[in-house]
Every structure is written in C-alpha cells, then in structure tokens.
Amino acid sequence: MREVIPAPLPGLDLRREYGHHQSAAIRAGGLVFCSGMVAIDPETGERQHGTVTSEARRIFENLKLLLESAGSSLDRLVQVHAMIYDRIEYDVLNRLYRQYVPNAPPARTVVSVQIEAGFKVMLDVIAAAETRQAAAATYPRQVIEVRISDADRSRRPGLPLSPAIRAGEFVFLSGLTATDPVTAAQARGTVAAETRLILTNMGQLLGAAGSSLAKVVKVNALIYSMLEYDNMDSVYREFFPTDPPARTVCGAGLTGGQKVEIECVALA
Amino acid sequence: MTEGVERSVIEPVNPKLNVSRNANLPHSPGIRVGKYIFLSGMGPVDPVSGGRNLGPIAEQIRQTLRNMAHMLESAGSGLDRIVKMTVVLADAGDYDEMNRVWREFFPVDPPARTACALQLSNGNGVEIECVALASKSPSWTI
Numbered sequence: 207m208r209e210v211i212p213a214p215l216p217g218l219d220l221r222r223e224y225g226h227h228q229s230a231a232i233r234a235g236g237l238v239f240c241s242g243m244v245a246i247d248p249e250t251g252e253r254q255h256g257t258v259t260s261e262a263r264r265i266f267e268n269l270k271l272l273l274e275s276a277g278s279s280l281d282r283l284v285q286v287h288a289m290i291y292d293r294i295e296y297d298v299l300n301r302l303y304r305q306y307v308p309n310a311p312p313a314r315t316v317v318s319v320q321i322e323a324g325f326k327v328m329l330d331v332i333a334a335a336e337t338r339q340a341a342a343a344t345y346p347r348q349v350i351e352v353r354i355s356d357a358d359r360s361r362r363p364g365l366p367l368s369p370a371i372r373a374g375e376f377v378f379l380s381g382l383t384a385t386d387p388v389t390a391a392q393a394r395g396t397v398a399a400e401t402r403l404i405l406t407n408m409g410q411l412l413g414a415a416g417s418s419l420a421k422v423v424k425v426n427a428l429i430y431s432m433l434e435y436d437n438m439d440s441v442y443r444e445f446f447p448t449d450p451p452a453r454t455v456c457g458a459g460l461t462g463g464q465k466v467e468i469e470c471v472a473l474a
Numbered sequence: 475m476t477e478g479v480e481r482s483v484i485e486p487v488n489p490k491l492n493v494s495r496n497a498n499l500p501h502s503p504g505i506r507v508g509k510y511i512f513l514s515g516m517g518p519v520d521p522v523s524g525g526r527n528l529g530p531i532a533e534q535i536r537q538t539l540r541n542m543a544h545m546l547e548s549a550g551s552g553l554d555r556i557v558k559m560t561v562v563l564a565d566a567g568d569y570d571e572m573n574r575v576w577r578e579f580f581p582v583d584p585p586a587r588t589a590c591a592l593q594l595s596n597g598n599g600v601e602i603e604c605v606a607l608a609s610k611s612p613s614w615t616i
Contacts (some may be wrong), residue, residue: 236479236508282481284505285512285605293593304500310483311494314501315515315603317562318593334481334507366576367587371557373607374509378558381588412614422594428590461569471558 207349208423208473209233210449214275218268219449223251227443228453231276233335233425234473235375237284238276239424242330242454243269244322253323258295259302261327266306269331278333283312287330289456293318297325302344320432320457330426330454370415372474374441377415381428381469382408392462397429397437400466405445412472421473422451428467432457479508484549490524493517500588503545506608511551515562516542516605517596531568531599535575541548550609556585559604566591568599 211231213219220226220241231240245254245261248271254264266280273279288297296316304311312331321328370379384393384400385407393403409419429438435455443450451470460467484504486492494501494514504513518527518534519541527537543553561572569589576584585604594601 237510284481284507284510286501288524294594296595300500307500310481310505311501313503313505313512313514313603315560315562315601316595317515332512334479342492366573366580366584368584369586371586373557373605378586378605380558380586426588428588459566461563461566461589461591467588467590469586 207234208421211238211272211276214271214368217246217248217251218272219251220246226453227439227446227450228425229450230452230466231272232452234423236335238273238278238333238335239452239471240269240272240331240333241452242289242328242456244325244328248380255324255326258290258298259328261325262299262302265327265329265360266302269329273333275343276333277335280306280333281309282334282336283307283331284334285332286312286314287312287454288316289321289328290316290320291318291321291326295326305385317458322435322455328454328456332424348466355432358413372415375474376423377412377417377472379408379411379470379472381426381467382411383460383464383467392464394463394465397434397465398441400464401438401441401468404466404468405442408468408470409445412470415472415474417472417474419445419472422446422470423473424471425451425453426469427453427455428458428460429455430460430465434465476512481505481507484511484545486541486545487548488521488544489583490521491519491544494518496524504549508547509608510557511544511546511549511606513604513606514543515560515601516545517594517598522561526596526598528597528599531563531565532571532575533598535572535602536578537598539575539579542602542604543575544605546606551606556604556605558586559588559602561587561589562594562601563589563591565600566596572600
C-alpha cells in the first residue's frame with residue numbers, strides 16, 4: 207500500500223509552489239518517507255533563507271505539521287539525513303536540532319552538500335507511523351538477481367554491491383549511474399541523457415525485483431552541480447507522471463566522473 | 475489508515491563505540507523500526523580508546539565496518555543482514571580502495587550501496603550508514 211500524503215498547508219506543497227516533481231511524503235509499509243524539507247513558510251510557500259539555526263527551526267516546525275498529517279510525529283523519526291552547506295556549521299545545527307529531538311533521537315548522518323535555492327539546511331527524514339500492533343519476528347533478506355540486460359553499474363565486473371535487495375515490504379536499490387543496457391559500459395552524457403538512461407534502467411531493475419517505477423516511495427538524486435537541477439528534473443517527470451515519489455535532490459561529488467546518480471526505495 | 479510500527483533506540487554493547495552519547499550529540503546510534511534497523515553514519519572509532527583511528531583509508535574503512543558489525547550484533551542483527559548502505563568518502567579517489575575492502579567484508583551477496591564524495595569532519599576519510607533487517611531468523615533465504 208503506497209499512500210501519497212498531501213501537504214497539510216498550501217505553502218508546504220513544493221510541487222505547486224515551485225514545480226518540484228515530488229509528493230510531500232509517501233506512507234508505505236509502516237514508514238513515512240518525506241521529501242527533503244527546506245525552510246519555507248507553510249502558509250505562503252515563501253522561501254525563508256536565514257541562518258542554519260533559523261532555517262533548521264522552520265524545517266522542524268514544517269516537519270511536525272507534515273508528520274502529524276501522515277499519522278506520525280517528530281518523536282517517531284527513524285532516520286535523518288541532515289544536509290548543511292558547510293561542515294563548519296555542524297555544532298550550530300546540533301544546538302537547535304537537540305531541542306526538537308530531546309529524547310531517543312533518530313539515527314542521523316550529517317553531510318555537506320549543495321542544497322537547492324541557496325538554502326543552508328535541508329532535512330531528509332523517514333519516520334515510523336503510529337503503532338497499532340507489534341511487528342512479526344522473522345524477515346527474509348533476498349538479493350534480487352538481474353539479467354545482464356538489466357543494466358546498472360554493478361554489471362561492472364566484481365563491484366562489491368548488489369543492484370537491489372528486497373527486505374520486508376521494500377526493495378532498496380543501489381545508486382544507479384548511467385550505463386548502456388546492452389554493453390553495460392559507462393555511458394557519460396548530458397545530465398538529461400544520463401537521467402533518462404538511469405531511470406530507464408531503474409524501471410527494468412525494479413521490474414526484475416517484482417516492483418515498478420509506480421511503486422517507488424522515495425528517490426534520492428545526486429547531481430554534480432545544482433545548476434543542472436532543471437536538466438535532471440525535466441526528464442525525471444516523464445518517468446513519474448502521477449503521484450510522484452517523495453524526493454531529495456542535492457549537489458555532491460560523484461565517483462568516476464558521472465554527472466547523475468539516483469537511488470530509490472520501492473514497495474516490493 | 476494502515477499499519478504502524480514499533481520504534482526503539484539501539485546502542486552498542488561496547489560503550490566506547492557509543493559516539494553520540496560520548497560526544498553528547500543529538501542522535502541515536504541506531505533506531506529499530508518494525509523489521510528494520512537504521513544506523514547513524516559511523517566512522518573509524520577505536521573500540522578500545524574511543525578515539526579516532528585515522529590511519530590509511532583501507533584501515534579506516536575496515537575499522538568502520540567492524541564497528542558497524544558490532545553495532546548490528548548488539549541489536550541481534552549483523553553485516554549479513556544489511557540491506558542498503560550509504561558511503562561517504564572524503565576523497566573520491568579512494569573509491570577503488572573502498573571496493574577492495576568491501577570484498578573482504580561482503581564476499582557474497584553484498585548490500586545495495588550508494589557512494590559519494592563529500593566534506594567530512596574530524597579528519598575522517600570515510601563515513602558509512604546502513605539500513606539492515608532486524609533479528610536473525612532461520613527462514614531468511616540468502
């Protein structure tokens with residue numbers, strides 16, 4: 207069951223406000239996957255650039271609204287990817303952060319990346335939906351075998367990763383970079399071309415895992431420069447025509463000279 | 475509508491590896507939610523001294539993965555239960571070296587993985603986080 211959580215207030219609808227091709231949050235398998243949250247006014251959608259402290263406070267207030275509308279809360283955050291524009295602000299972020307998650311805080315990784323629209327902070331979170339029953343006890347982990355034509359970079363001989371793992375309700379994909387589906391060779395091109403190849407391959411890979419692009423709940427896209435955002439996005443939206451997944455995009459250094467890398471979590 | 479899940483904090487048995495507690499940072503070492511465990515980003519911490527173990531990058535990665543194994547085992551899981559990993563390297567040039575170490579730790583059916591190169595703090599050369607399945611079970615397939 208994949209349920210789109212609409213923005214609880216109009217300003218939090220980044221799709222409407224800024225044309226971001228993403229849902230505010232997706233609830234699936236007992237978890238709530240939120241799109242990367244930035245400091246915007248929840249009523250008007252106005253961007254509220256400020257300090258790390260002021261942006262992070264706005265973000266947490268927005269997340270509180272969004273999670274509560276999704277049947278969760280800040281107390282039930284599971285994992286946070288905290289993105290800041292410069293590592294030097296780490297302690298500044300922590301001071302504000304601990305006010306919002308004082309007890310049993312979520313697992314967290316802080317990374318320094320380029321964030322959209324000149325923001326200093328973005329929080330990418332997964333939360334647990336409210337409990338109604340205890341979970342069952344045993345769970346299989348299954349590596350998804352793919353045919354050679356289900357291209358992804360793991361076809362490069364001996365790379366020590368699996369392209370996809372099914373676990374519980376979800377399929378977790380490795381970050382995909384542009385590879386030719388026939389020869390499995392690296393296919394470098396424009397951001398648009400790489401994005402198209404990656405998402406085409408992602409669709410095949412998900413199909414091999416018994417899933418599909420329509421079942422994707424969360425996408426993380428890394429591009430080498432945020433200046434290329436629109437070039438990625440214009441292709442991306444062709445692949446997710448309706449009810450797009452929650453999404454986070456950031457600018458980061460990629461290995462091997464690629465321009466785009468995209469990973470996802472999908473319902474199995 | 476639909477189902478909810480239990481949420482609980484997990485911590486390493488070895489207190490020296492409880493970095494967030496020792497440094498008073500506002501995150502938990504890991505969170506168990508339903509059938510999954512989400513770990514915070516981990517670095518090359520020395521399990522005896524609790525200090526940073528900043529040697530060659532291969533050794534940093536090995537140390538980090540050993541710490542991750544300890545963390546997961548503390549919660550009744552293990553490296554072989556990892557589903558998805560995210561690796562942040564301080565230097566993209568260490569990519570091949572990382573893969574060499576990966577083969578030592580994950581000789582068969584390695585986890586899904588995403589790697590990128592970003593600024594890291596404290597001079598760490600690597601930071602690794604993961605999502606794993608919780609408790610062992612005789613019925614798991616691989």
